[in-house]
Amino acid sequence: MPETDQNSGAPPIAVAMSGGVDSSTVAALLVRHGKRVVGLTMQLWNQRRLPELAADGATGRCCSIDDVYDARRVAEQIGIPYYVVNFERQFEERVVKPFVAEYLAGRTPIPCTLCNNYIKFDRFLEMADAVGAWQVATGHYARVRFDEASGRYQLLRAVDAAKDQTYFLFGLTQAQLARTLFPLGEMAKPSVRELARGFDLAVAEKGDSQEICFVPNGDYAAFLSAYLKETGVEEPRTRGPIVTSDGRALGEHQGVHHFTVGQRRGLGIATGEPLYVIRTDAATQCVTVGGDEELRCGRLFARDVNWVSIAAPVGPVAAAVKIRNKHHAAPATLCPTGELERVEVVFDEPQRAVTPGQAAVFYDGDLVLGGGWIE
C-alpha cells in the first residue's frame, strides 16, 4: 500500500464498508489512488434479537461481529480512520417494518431497495456529510456519469452484467447520485478479487453476501413470525383456501405470506399439470393457482416512479423493463398515466409472474431510465 496522507486537508470520501470483499476493495483502491478515506460500517440489525432464528450454520446474517471485525481489520491495514455507525432504529422503521407489512399485505417486497433509498444513500450520506465527507463510495456494481447535455447524473448498468445491481438502485435521486462513487462499476468480479489479493486483504476470498441480509437462511416466513412475536403483534389469521381462477377449491394453506407469484413448489397439491401461484389476496387470504399460461401478463402499473437518467417523459417511451432481479429486461412501452409518479408498462410480449411489491426498472440499453413499484 503506498503512503497516503490521511491527514491532508482534502475532505475525505466516506466508504460504506460491510466487511466483504467488494467494499473492502473500494476502500483500498481509493487509498491507492491517494484519496483521503473514512471507513464507516452501518450497524443495521441486532443479531441478538430473534434468537430463535439463530440456528447453527445460519447464513445471511448481516452486521455480525465477524463482518465488523473484518471491516475494521481492512481499515487498519490500509491505514484509514474507521467507525461503526448505528442505524438500527432507521433500518427497522424504513426497511424491516415495511418488509413485514408488505408480506402481510400479500406482496413480495424488496428490502434491499428500501435500504438503498432510505439508509445507504440517505442516512449514510447525511452521516458522511456530518463527519465532513462530501462524497461516498460503495461496493455496488453500477456506474454513475454526469451527462452534460441533459445536466443529469445518469445511472448505468455495471460492466459485469452478472453482478449488476442497478435493479436495486432505481430509487436514487439526482442529489444522491451527485455525491456517489461506484468504483467497481467498470470491473468484473474476478478482477475485484484479484485486486483484493493484490492489496493482500484478508477478505479477498470471502464469500458473496446473501440476498436478504437480516433474514437467516432466506426463511422470511420464520423471520416474520419471530418478528411479530417479539414486537407483540398478534400474527394475523392467515389460513385460507387455495383456489383456481375459476373458483374450484383445491386445498388450504397457512398464510398468503408463504406464497409469491410464480411459485410452484410448496403448494401441497398433487395435480396432473404443474400449478403456479397466480396471485395472493391478503384481504380474503385467498391463494389463486393456475397453469403456466395464466401466469403471463401483458401490462402492469408501477407506482412511486423515480426517474433517474431522464426527466419524467410527457409521452410514451420505449424501454426494456426488468420486473425482478433475475428477469431478463423485456421490451415494453412506458405510458404516462396522468398521475404523477405512476406509469403503465405495456410489454411487447406478455411476461411471466408479474409480482406486486417487486420493482419494475426501466432501461435503455445500459442506461437506467427509472423505476417504480409494481402495484
Place this chain on the structure above:
Amino acid sequence: METLIACLDQVYGNASSIHQFGQAAKRRLEAARRQVAALIHADAAEVVFTCGGTEADNLAVLGAVRAGRYPDPGLSKHVITSAIEHPAVLSACGQLEREGVAVTRLRVGSAGVVNPDDVRAALRPETVLISVMHANNELGTIQPIVEIGRIARQAVVPLHVDGVQALGKIPVDVTALGADLYSMSAHKLYAPKGVGALYVRKGTRLEPVMFGGHQERERRPGTENVPGAVAFGAAAEMVGRNLAADAERMGGLRDRFENAVLGRISGARINGARWGRLPNTSSLHIDGVDGEALVIALDLRGFAVSTGAACSSGAIAPSHVLTAIGLGADGARSSLRVSLGRANTAAGVDALAEALEASVAHLRRISVHA
C-alpha cells in the same frame, strides 16, 4: 510505566512458588497490595487483586449474594441496586435474576443521584446485598454512599460500592463510607489495563466465583499478575499524593470547558446534577444533534470524546444511564461525554469547545437529527 517495565524485566518468579524468585515476586505483590490498600484506607489483607473492575464487580455481587444468609430460606434472596450502575453490576444482577434472585433497581431522578430513602424503603428481610456505585461513570454524579452505608449497617446487609470511576478522582475511605466491598480498576489511575482489585472488609461473607488454586486468600484463584499489581500499586501511591491538587486543576478545566459550551452553544445543557460530581467528567446534552455524528466528527479533528454505550460491534446504543435520568432515547442520542485527564490543558479544552461549537453548527446546518 517505568515500574511496569522494570517489573516485567526482573520479576519473573511465580508469587506462589517457594523458591527465591517466587519470594521476590511475592514481596513485590504484597508491597503493591499495601499501596492500593493505603489509597482507600484499608488493611492490605482486605485487598483482593482481580483482572479488572468488571471482575471485581462480578466477584462482589455474585460472591456476596451466593454467600448471603437471611432468616427465611423459603424466600428468594433479594438484591438492591440502582438503574445507573455500570453494566458489570447490572449484568451480574441480571444473571442472579435468572438464577432466581429478586433484584430491585432503584430509579433515580434527573439529577442522577440515588435517594437513600429509596434504599431504606426497598429493604426486605431477605435482602442480602446493596450495590450502589460511588460515582456514576457517565454523569460523574457522586452517590450518597455514607447515608446508604448507615442504612445498610442498621439492616445488617453488606454494601458493595463500585468505585471504579471514583478512585483517584476523589478521596476514598472505605470505613468512613461504610462499604463492605469496594471495586477498583487500575487503568483509571493510568496503570495498565487488565488489573483491578476488590476491597473485602474483614468478616464479609464472600464466595469465590472462579475455582482453582489458593491465591488471594482463596478468593481469586489464578497465578497473580505481579507486574500489573505492582504498576497498580505504584499508580495508587502517585495518585494518592496528588489527589487534591489534581482534582482542583481538573475541576477548573472542566468548568472552563462547560462554561464555554453553555455560553456559546444554544440548546446545550449538563446532564445530571452539576454539583457533587467527579471533577473530570462532563455529560452534555445538545438539542437536536446526533451524538454519534458529533463523536466521529470530533475524533477526525483529533478530539477523543464519547457518547452512549459501545455495542459489541463498536456501534453506539443509547445509554441506559441517560435514559434512566429521563432523557428518553432521543435525548440520550443527543448527548456527549467528555472525560478530562492529567494530560489535558486549558488550551486543549478551549480548542475542544471551539471544535464542538463548529461541529454542532455544521450538523445543525445539514440538519442531521438524532
